[in-house]
Amino acid sequence: MDALMLSRLQFAATAAFHFIFVPLTLGLSLLVAYMETKYVRTGDEMYLRMTKFWGKLFLINFAVGVVTGITLEFQFGMNWAEYSRYVGDIFGAPLAIEATVAFFLESTFIGLWIFGWNRLPKKIHALSIWLVAIATNLSALWILLANGWMQKPVGYVLRNGRAEMVDFMALVTNSYGWSKFFHTVFSGYVVAAFFVMGVSAYHLLRKSEVRLFKSSFRSAATLGLVASILVFITGDFHAVEVAKVQPTKFAAMEAVWDTQKAAPYNLIVMPDPANERNTVEALGVPKMLSYLAFHDGNAEVRGLKDFPKDDRPPVTITFLSFRVMASLGMLFMLLGLVAFVASRRDRLESYRGLLRIMFFALFLPYLGVQIGWILAEVGRQPWIVYGLLRTSDAVSKAVDGTQVFISLVGFTLLYGFLGAIGIYLMVKYAKKGPEEDLSVLVSRTRAQEV
């Protein structure tokens, strides 16, 4: 394989691996901050133990997320030098700003939070995790403004053989970046909510620490319901934006070949890209697709045949990932609602069927967010910057296939190893449950000292 294909594979693999850990960080930091605030407010030791239990899982996850993030910053230069040179004037800025305003904050205060339990006043300690949560989400904003620019380039002119920034505010207010930001962070909250519900369900099924895990489940269920609805709303909003600025991505998402007005939404579709048609199209809802695309049932939806073959993304992957993502999104709202209602009841631990479902549902949002990114990035092809620079023109000239092959093998081994250890530790500490009650521990230590 050539350096281009290998570099694409490597970026996809390293970004996807990084994004296993990021969404949980986005949401769990908020939940842990909320728990610690409850502890500071009420003085109830249960909230302290809750904070520490979820905090430990948060930190294991956080460690892998942080270190795998460095890779992405390096890779733009290492594998995508032509891209970096061509758009660095405008694309480099949000990355540098992210490090300066968000990453420093996150990394400094996570240290204060981990080691500051006995050194900081309670309120300052709780403030530290809030700052971590805010910084993490702020970090996501700058990264997604950068990605939003790749999807919908704004605020630049072509000058001196490259894209130069002329309007920083256009970059910062890019609607594509913002809708992507909200859609992404809310889906991160869904991941975290289902994670907390899933692990809590595991313990509730075993009747261990019922009070603590019921309380955890309850907080997570509220977040899960609200966030899954917000993911759906922002997703709908985002789809309209895609239809407007990335017509090829939208057409591929829905496997639309021919331009049509008042386009129906077919529930069952089987695309046949080789023959530029769909082999199956059934159960059409009239005007629905036009409505989804433009919030206007009679609007015209452009088909893929309107665009040169060289400008179209891979249809089957884009189409399937959108369908699966959207179905999962609806499932999350449903599960979120059921879990929310159940969590308001006193006998939550007796709903064993629901708890089992919620345990297995833990993995589904992970699938959803991965597929979402596949849609966003594969659907943008063949462009690295939509309409401006092709992926094939962006790869480093100084790096050959052998080098990338070796690095790809290296990443696979290292990340495989990291992932295995990370998951092993997560499972170990999730199963172990919270540490013993602190008062029990203190009295036992005293007994030993006597």
Next chain:
Amino acid sequence: MEFQVVWFILWGVLWAVYFMLDGFVFGAGILHPFVAKSDTERRVVINSVGPVWDGNQVWLITAGGATFAAFPTTYALMFSYLYSALLIILFALIVRGVTFEFRGKSESGTWRKAFDGAILLSSFIPALLFGVAFGNIFQGLPMDAQGYHGTLLSLLNPYGLLTGVLFVLLFVEHGALWLANKTEGQVRGRASGLAASVWWALLVVAVLFLAYTKFATALYENFLKSPAFFAVPALAVIGLIGIKVLQSTGRTLGAFFSSCLTILMVTFTGVIGLYPNLIPSSIDPRYSLTIFNSSSSAYTLKIMTVVALLFVPVVIGYQIWAYRVFRHRVVPEEVVKDRHAY
């Protein structure tokens, strides 16, 4: 002053602060098998850097991000030309980061021994390779209109390796002084002893480096043009001597700050010598990447300057506060008792 020059200075500052801060983490990582014998002692060493290493490493991320935003052509070419070397540094940084978090998460002796080995290697390799990379940048890379003509092995030339050894020794000295200030008892004693003896090796290598630089690089030309700049390497030498003087008179904290000064001034010496190049071409100066031919537009640099002026002082402020919160010495009893420690 042109924005390019402002960003060149900031670029130098980011690297210098990064080396000053992560330097002692690298040093502590390299030294930990030698200064800490029992598991508890090793945890003391790791926990002495535990609260701050993550925040320190962000200076590297920011230096990388700043290079991307301010000098995109240099970022693109440097990272793709030095692909394999950077990959090794990257792998080491990844391993080091998770190792701190994961080492204490299992009671198994084999587990912890494996992570101890990982800490040593993942601290030594980047320390050496950052030096090798900067040594090669000081000399210039073999690049012309056709691109880059070097390999991973050609980076390991005598001057590059000497700079690598210099960096390792600077960081080991720095790390030993950090531990002498942050620990108690036997670890403190061993660290102080090592700081005293490693200093002599550092002195020899530093003298060799200063002499070899005259023959291998054009760094001194800027200093000969404007001799006032000789104050910077002079401060580096004063810092180096200061370490010995202060440590042998029992002022260990002063010795550590003297080591900070040395690392900052050594980095600035290299940066001043490079000006106006970011990466000189060893083939023909026409192909050198300078701050003028590889920079972003004036508009971008202006925006980035505003961001840096607004936020970098804030970052420095809360990082200093974090260091003050953790200014105590780390003692075994505390590490054993604290279930949040690494």
